[in-house]
Amino acid sequence: MTVSTPFQINPDVCAAQTPPAAFYQSAQIYQQLLQKAFVPAWQVLGSTDLLPSSGAVMPVTLLPGSLDEALLLTCDNHHQHHCLSNVCTHRGAIICEKALKCEELRCPYHSRRFHLDGRMRFAPGFAEARDFPTTDCDLPALPLQLNGPLLWTSLCADTDLEQWLQPVMARVGWLPLTQFQFSAAHSRDYVFAGNWMLYVENYLDSLHIPFVHPGLNQALDFSRYSTELFANGSLQLAIAADDEAAFAVPVGAPDHGLRVAAWYFWLFPNLMLNFYPWGLSLNIVEPRGVAQTRVRFMSFIWREELLQAGAGAALHTVEMEDEAMVLSVTRGMRSRLYRRGRYAPVHEAACHHFHQLLLHCLAAD
Ligand code: FES
Ligand SMILES: [Fe+2]
Structure with a gap:
């Protein structure tokens, strides 16, 4: 694929097709996205x-x-x-x-x-x-x-950090983020031979949860799982199953009254901020080439006694389950027979949003 022959993504998720397989294999698109999607974004340097x-x-x-x-x-x-x-x-x-x-x-x-x-x-x-x-x-x-325990920078952001994080802070700004402590012992890096965009879209797709993550699925009331889109990212709001760990959301916070198991925030293009009752799992997706990715899992602990409870209890298991699917799809994208797919409109709306943002970047001067 060359950038002079771009594909389109229908803005209507109910009618849209996913990107063609060649999109995930093009060295030219990979390089262009580094410049056009990663350089202007805010990035976490670390704790x-x-x-x-x-x-x-x-x-x-x-x-x-x-x-x-x-x-x-x-x-x-x-x-x-x-x-x-x-x-x-x-x-x-x-x-x-x-x-x-x-x-x-x-x-x-x-x-x-x-x-x-x-x-x-x-x-x-x-x-x-x-x-x-x-x-x-x-x-x-x-x-x-x-911002709390996180150190941010950007090579050329055209928005300020406060604006970039506004959708996150509007929902979880009540959490005492300055009390969250980085724990190297609970952090690790994952390196795998998969494409970074496939890793991100797997994260943004909630349809696979009951099929790929049986353990996580038990901690959630999947029938009440919802996805919200905002300009530079998305939120997947997971409600806890009965008797599973949940946040006590205070009066006045937007999600008060809900038994929230996790807020899964994604910020374009490569950051995931997952808030669990025990604290924050930050995932930084670092491309290493068309088919090589490192994901840094950094844990910031607030309530250590809840580390083994609810949706955030088995992060390594969930990561292994996700990586297996990302590797599978990375291989599938090399097929001569696969062309393009379709979106499950409710559960893959955030994937559709991601793909539109990528195309928007590629089209920019
Ligand atoms: S490159 Fe630093 S002084 Fe010459
Ligand atoms: Fe997953």
Whole structure:
């Protein structure tokens, strides 16, 4: 498939066809989506535990294996945090390879020095250079924002983070997110030979739950499972089965009166925020190629005693069940006989929304 021959997705989910198989195998579309869907989005760098103390720096990579953007978290002597490019403004060497305490940054290649806020301080060998230095010599800075236990940045977001997260906070803003603690022991990465879009659309499809996740299905009242769409994502609202763990949603919150088992938020293109009675499971989907994906599962625990209860009790089992289907479909997309499918209108509305957002990005200049 080439982008000069795009397919269409009918805006009416009841009539629409899913993308053709070639969509998931095109290296050109893969690259275009990295630029057009991932670069403008807000991304989670990690937990706020990554933030360095005063006079220290911490290198981080934004979406390793795809965007691979080398960044540096710093904290200057005024206790101000910064998210800077970790690429030297001279010839492009990586400035800092590991966390350290330091008064200033020094590039290992030709010893250009920078303040911890990114301003260039000194450049050996440039005495004869004209119109030097300029602000182009300073390290570019990205926004660095906190939301509860999460650290966010974006390479070129055209909305602010508050607006990006508004649909999430409108529903679960009552949760004491600053009390949620990152737990490395309950977090892990999954790497598999599947396409990232197939992983996302599997997440967005509720039709498979009774068939693929018998354990999870028992924790839910699937007849009351619902999906809501918003501009940059979707919410799947799962109601608990009788006697299964549920949130006590306070008076005044939009879902008060419901026995919520989970809010499954997806933010375009690659973030999932799953709120369970025990806390938050954040899933960051990281493309690694047309048929290779890493998904980071990060757990932020609020009520540890509920870790084994309800919809969020068996995340590894559910992930294994999902990965098996994503691998199956990745293989199916290579078939010479499969063309396009149709959407189950109620249960796959969020998949339809995802595909429309992808096409919208591809069509943008
Ligand atoms: S590349 Fe950093 S000083 Fe030359
Ligand atoms: Fe699933």
